Amino acid sequence: MTTRDAAAGTTGFKDIAVRALRDARAAIAQLAGGLGTAVPALGLLLLTAVAAVTAPLGVGLLIGQPVPRALHALARRERARLGRCGPEVIAPEPPPVRLRAALADPVTRRELRWLARHATLGFVLGLLGVLLPIAAVRDCVFPLLWPLAPPDATSTSLGIGTAHTWPQAAAVTLLGLGWTAIILGLFPALARLQSAPGRLLLAAGPETDLSLRVAELTATRAAALDAHATELRRIERSLHDGTQNRIVTVTVLLGAARRMVARDPEGAGELLERAQSAAEQALAELRTVARGILPPVLADRGLAGALTGLAAHCAVPCRTDVDVPERCAASVEATAYFVVAEALTNVAKHSGAEAATVTARARGGRLRLRIEDDGRGGADEQGGSGLTGIRDRVAAHDGTLTLASPPGGPTVLDVDLPCGT
Structure with missing residues (x-):
């Protein structure tokens, strides 16, 4: 292997390592952000369950009245979170907030299915995303903290084992490296697994009236064409009424000055000054038009x-x-x-x-x-x-x-x- 091949291999390894670290850091942020919506989702799921159980007593209806509004608000928050860490999740039409209408609404039912998945699987994955990096850091630096720890303190983040010698304390670092390998290897997939229910269930579904979206896009396209045509007319009017007239004036003045230069040098000089002034004004107007196209x-x-x-x-x-x-x-x-x-x-x-x-x-x-x-x-x-x-x-x-x-x-x-x- 030549020196160039070795250098290329080293560079490739560094690129892979940097990419893995970047992906793991992004996955940790996504999992922690998912935990931020999974905690209220778990509370809302428990409230929904209580409302369903107590419905025959009449209490459930009273408890369940705010549930649709809170569910829609939490779903909007999750769509915004998913949009920040990946492709935007297109929201459906605003669902109803009245309890009876919400129960019959397909968008609300999909949001309830997302709530059940995110409050369970999403919550567990979010906890892993927060606790496992803490455990990795704790175990990796344990040999540095071991002299300060109480004599019978647990050595590992798993809550088992006690280090009594330096080799035993250093062995805890191996566990920390194992946690780090899991984070680098599995966390991107766990982040995708946590976000999958939201991307599947919170996006505009097949029950959305696509004809309305087509009509909206048609109107948007027409507005874009009208705006483009208006802008072209503005540019044409600015060039025709301003710059073009200035340039015509310059041409006329230069022609007159050329004819007068032999018999009336002073008059020709005056015409040349006027031509120069008109040319400067034309240049200024051209710059204004250019700035109007893209400042x-x-x-x-x-x-x-x-x-x-x-x-x-x-x-x-x-x-x-x-x-x-x-x-x-x-x-x-x-x-x-x-x-x-x-x-x-x-x-x-x-x-x-x-x-x-x-x-x-x-x-x-x-x-x-x-x-x-x-x-x-x-x-x-x-x-x-x-x-x-x-x-x-x-x-x-x-x-x-x-x-x-x-x-x-x-x-x-x-x-x-x-x-x-």
Whole structure:
């Protein structure tokens, strides 16, 4: 074996080890997160069982009334958890919360089946995910702690054996290494086993009316096409009415200056100055149009810096609160930028506000924006304020827009977008 082959083999072993450690760490986090929903699931399962047993006495109906609401809330929490550690779990239509309607609802019945599995198997796997790493660390470092331990203290995490000599204390490390091997080898599979019932039972099932989803996607596609066509018209209008006219002016002035240069040098110089000014204006308008297509500030400073820049240039004092730890898809960031830009323009033009706030949060694969002002309120999508264009942009990404603008204010615009990849 050559030196190069040995180096390549060492590099490959390191890559495998790093990947195994990364997968084990992610699996521990997933199992511990699953325990966070399995504990309330176990309590809710016990409450459901008590309600079912005491139903003939009439007490069960009283106890069982809050169960559907709590079940749906816990299922939403589990979907969000699964979405953070893997593919998003598409939620079905909101199920009913009244007891009789919930008992007949197929979505609720699937959630009950998930509850029974997650409160038992998921709870056990979650405990293993928390306790086994603690046991591995405890046994691996036991030789360091052995001199400080009481004389008759149990040596191993299994609760058996007492070390009286250094070799016996060092032997406990072998048990810790065994726990570590189990964590590296089995925990990723255990994490998938824990999440499988949620991904199977909490996603939108066959009883979901797919025609509604097809209609929704058709409307979203139409909105995306309309938004794209509107953007192309805006760019064409900006180029035709602004930049093109400037360039025509430059051409005319240069032609006139060329004809005058021999007989009237001073007049030709004046025309050249006007041509230069028109060319500079055309260049500035071209830069404005280019920034309107995809603002370079997004690539240079990210969404947080871009939104801070928008707030700084707003005519109304504006405060920003941005917490977006990772970059979203470029199209999503551009949409978020234009939404905030259009909203702040509306605030400056129509609201009469004295202050505005822009909030951005990225959690669970979703980007949430909130633009709020203390103006007069009464914003209307049909009033030509650009809100329809904002809604079309958001719909093109399968996002949602909510507007609350009562007369007298305040006006709050909430936008929810998928972060994308």
